[in-house]
Amino acid sequence: MNDTPNSFRNQPDDRGHFGEFGGRYVAETLMPLILDLEKHYRAAQADPAFEEEFNDLLQNYVGRPSPLYYAESLTEEVRKDAPEGKGAQIWFKRDELNHTGAHKINNCIGQILLAMRMGKTRIIAETGAGQHGVATATVCARFGLPCTIFMGATDVARQKPNLFRMKLLGAEVVPVTSGAATLKDAMNEALRDWVANVHDTFYIIGTAAGPHPYPELVRDFQSVIGKEARAQMLERVGRLPDMLVAAIGGGSNAIGLFHPFLDDPDVKMLGIEAAGHGLDKEHAASLAGGGPGILHGNKTYLLQDEDGQITEAHSISAGLDYPGIGPEHSWLKESGRVDYDSATDKEALDAFQLLCRTEGIIPALEPSHAIAAVTREAVKMDRDKIILANLCGRGDKDIFTVAEALGTEI
Amino acid sequence: MTDRLSQSFPADRAALVAFVTAGDPTPADTGAILDALVEGGADVIELGMPFTDPMADGPSIQEADIRSLAAGTKTADIFNMAREFRQRHPDTPLVLMGYANPMTIRGSDWFANACVDAGVDAVICVDIPVEEDESLGDALRAKDVAVIRLATPTTDAERLPQILNNASGFLYYVSVAGITGQQQAAQASIEEAVTRLKAGTDLPVAVGFGVRTPEQAADIAKVADGVVVGSAIVEIVGEHGKDAAPYVRDYVKSLSDAIRTAREI
Numbered sequence: 001m002n003d004t005p006n007s008f009r010n011q012p013d014d015r016g017h018f019g020e021f022g023g024r025y026v027a028e029t030l031m032p033l034i035l036d037l038e039k040h041y042r043a044a045q046a047d048p049a050f051e052e053e054f055n056d057l058l059q060n061y062v063g064r065p066s067p068l069y070y071a072e073s074l075t076e077e078v079r080k081d082a083p084e085g086k087g088a089q090i091w092f093k094r095d096e097l098n099h100t101g102a103h104k105i106n107n108c109i110g111q112i113l114l115a116m117r118m119g120k121t122r123i124i125a126e127t128g129a130g131q132h133g134v135a136t137a138t139v140c141a142r143f144g145l146p147c148t149i150f151m152g153a154t155d156v157a158r159q160k161p162n163l164f165r166m167k168l169l170g171a172e173v174v175p176v177t178s179g180a181a182t183l184k185d186a187m188n189e190a191l192r193d194w195v196a197n198v199h200d201t202f203y204i205i206g207t208a209a210g211p212h213p214y215p216e217l218v219r220d221f222q223s224v225i226g227k228e229a230r231a232q233m234l235e236r237v238g239r240l241p242d243m244l245v246a247a248i249g250g251g252s253n254a255i256g257l258f259h260p261f262l263d264d265p266d267v268k269m270l271g272i273e274a275a276g277h278g279l280d281k282e283h284a285a286s287l288a289g290g291g292p293g294i295l296h297g298n299k300t301y302l303l304q305d306e307d308g309q310i311t312e313a314h315s316i317s318a319g320l321d322y323p324g325i326g327p328e329h330s331w332l333k334e335s336g337r338v339d340y341d342s343a344t345d346k347e348a349l350d351a352f353q354l355l356c357r358t359e360g361i362i363p364a365l366e367p368s369h370a371i372a373a374v375t376r377e378a379v380k381m382d383r384d385k386i387i388l389a390n391l392c393g394r395g396d397k398d399i400f401t402v403a404e405a406l407g408t409e410i
Numbered sequence: 411m412t413d414r415l416s417q418s419f420p421a422d423r424a425a426l427v428a429f430v431t432a433g434d435p436t437p438a439d440t441g442a443i444l445d446a447l448v449e450g451g452a453d454v455i456e457l458g459m460p461f462t463d464p465m466a467d468g469p470s471i472q473e474a475d476i477r478s479l480a481a482g483t484k485t486a487d488i489f490n491m492a493r494e495f496r497q498r499h500p501d502t503p504l505v506l507m508g509y510a511n512p513m514t515i516r517g518s519d520w521f522a523n524a525c526v527d528a529g530v531d532a533v534i535c536v537d538i539p540v541e542e543d544e545s546l547g548d549a550l551r552a553k554d555v556a557v558i559r560l561a562t563p564t565t566d567a568e569r570l571p572q573i574l575n576n577a578s579g580f581l582y583y584v585s586v587a588g589i590t591g592q593q594q595a596a597q598a599s600i601e602e603a604v605t606r607l608k609a610g611t612d613l614p615v616a617v618g619f620g621v622r623t624p625e626q627a628a629d630i631a632k633v634a635d636g637v638v639v640g641s642a643i644v645e646i647v648g649e650h651g652k653d654a655a656p657y658v659r660d661y662v663k664s665l666s667d668a669i670r671t672a673r674e675i
């Protein structure tokens with residue numbers, strides 16, 4: 001569409017813009033703080049001790065590197081329905097094996113180290129599925145900082161196990177009742193808390209969105225996924241995968257997987273949004289069904305009406321139930337480098353069960369959307385092709401939701 | 411346009427800047443409420459554009475936004491309210507206040523033209539700091555619509571000149587780091603801040619956030635060029651709904667009386 005840039009990996013510019021997206025759309029009260037955060041982040045990037053501590057915690061506390069796994073049984077299952085000679089190999093990056101059960105912890109480790117460098121003594125975060133809330137509560141427990149987690153009341157009800165985990169970890173969880181009482185509303189409330197407590201509080205944003213420098217630093221912390229996967233692929237099969245697939249809520253696990261591969265022209269990438277009940281009904285696919293707008297500190301694709309009022313998202317997966325997307329994805333879509341597609345609640349539920357049965361892995365509902373897309377794509381690709389999907393979370397937290405959706409009582 | 415605004419800050423007393431949410435409780439009710447603000451003695455009107463996600467607002471204005479949007483308020487309705495207000499009150503400046511997305515969704519030129527067309531004098535956008543000014547400010551200035559900047563307790567001396575650059579109308583000092591409708595700042599800190607801000611600009615300095623009582627308004631009026639009151643008015647609308655106008659007028663009059671005599675005592 002646009003002129004192809006020399007590199008897809010040198011965004012954002014120094015004002016935090018990814019093309020026309022991103023930026024710093026925050027109240028003046030927060031502006032000095034995010035400028036200060038940027039300054040500290042630059043200093044941390046230049047400090048080998050920061051990287052060393054980050055890597056040490058990822059290795060010994062989180063359990064990285066996460067395995068790269070060839071899902072042979074799923075591949076065989078998919079091949080049964082594939083035309084002759086088709087059915088690509090399906091591989092998973094096993095970030096669901098991380099401590100706390102999702103990729104969210106990678107980012108939380110990075111941000112809490114930054115918070116401590118800045119001398120902040122209190123942590124806040126928003127959470128949807130509760131995975132980011134649990135990861136934040138975990139690092140706060142580890143480093144002895146008090147934390148307050150904002151969670152939509154709807155999500156509190158549908159992610160009870162994570163609610164309890166956060167409490168066990170010592171976090172205060174504040175149920176948010178405004179709006180549809182989901183992730184967007186939790187983020188509004190976190191921003192309100194932050195603006196009133198700028199002097200001592202650090203906001204650990206859970207996805208690659210928000211005002212600059214958050215989209216950049218969350219991406220950088222999550223890029224450990226793609227860096228490991230790239231090296232592991234080269235070591236195991238001696239070449240890069242043909243396609244990467246990841247589910248997209250705000251887009252942090254996806255950008256973490258994609259970014260290290262963006263300048264490998266032969267690697268295709270597919271981000272999967274949540275199509276909810278269907279793209280013509282209620283859904284959470286802001287790229288497919290939204291347009292550019294400004295919310296939560298950045299310019300990006302949003303679900304909105306013609307007056308710029310934000311419309312409610314819907315997904316069976318609390319972690320994807322957000323009417324926006326990180327700004328780098330908006331830019332990658334417009335630049336044509338990454339393709340975006342979607343999967344419905346039903347497709348995700350089917351894929352969830354398929355993975356349980358074929359691989360003995362219970363995935364979270366978020367990556368189940370990616371798995372649904374993988375099965376769709378694999379049957380179209382030759383058998384010697386490789387699809388690598390990000391298995392970014394485990395499904396323990398979702399068993400109640402899935403049971404209800406399947407009409408089973410537990 | 412900007413003239414109407416600058417003339418509303420008299421030299422001998424502070425101006426009263428009054429905020430209400432457009433379309434609360436319904437678009438049909440806003441006209442009478444705006445008239446009540448003027449009758450009560452407000453010098454400048456801030457008309458809030460409701461937004462689904464008012465991140466900088468406390469519960470009172472959040473609820474007002476929800477009431478307004480639930481009543482079906484559209485951007486076109488808000489500009490109609492402004493246009494009709496302008497016809498009824500040719501001399502009272504009207505400022506639109508709100509969030510970036512509803513203001514920029516059709517493009518900044520569209521918004522600037524709509525402001526001119528409806529007789530809007532100035533715009534305050536909560537979530538467009540100077541760093542992103544070009545996404546709205548250029549278009550407004552090109553049409554002579556004032557771009558009102560916010561300064562806060564976190565705005566330090568180094569940053570202040572950036573904020574004042576290209577600011578017009580008046581300077582809005584948000585006296586507490588926080589959301590609307592909560593506690594008020596200490597008088598001493600307000601005085602200190604206003605002195606600091608006035609050293610850097612000839613624009614009138616209006617102070618807001620957390621102002622509720624005539625006494626608080628009078629205290630601020632002793633040191634600042636303007637006093638902004640929002641949540642307290644919005645709460646009256648919330649309580650009395652369609653019948654709010656006379657209550658709003660009486661309350662605003664109590665503020666206005668206090669401000670008018672503040673510097674005599």
Ligand SMILES: Cc1ncc(COP(=O)(O)O)c(C=O)c1O
Binds near residue numbers: 102206252253319320
């Ligand atoms: C397991 C899992 N995957 C994905 C997401 C979506 O976030 P993101 O798009 O930032 O990876 C979440 C969010 O809660 C999650 O818990």
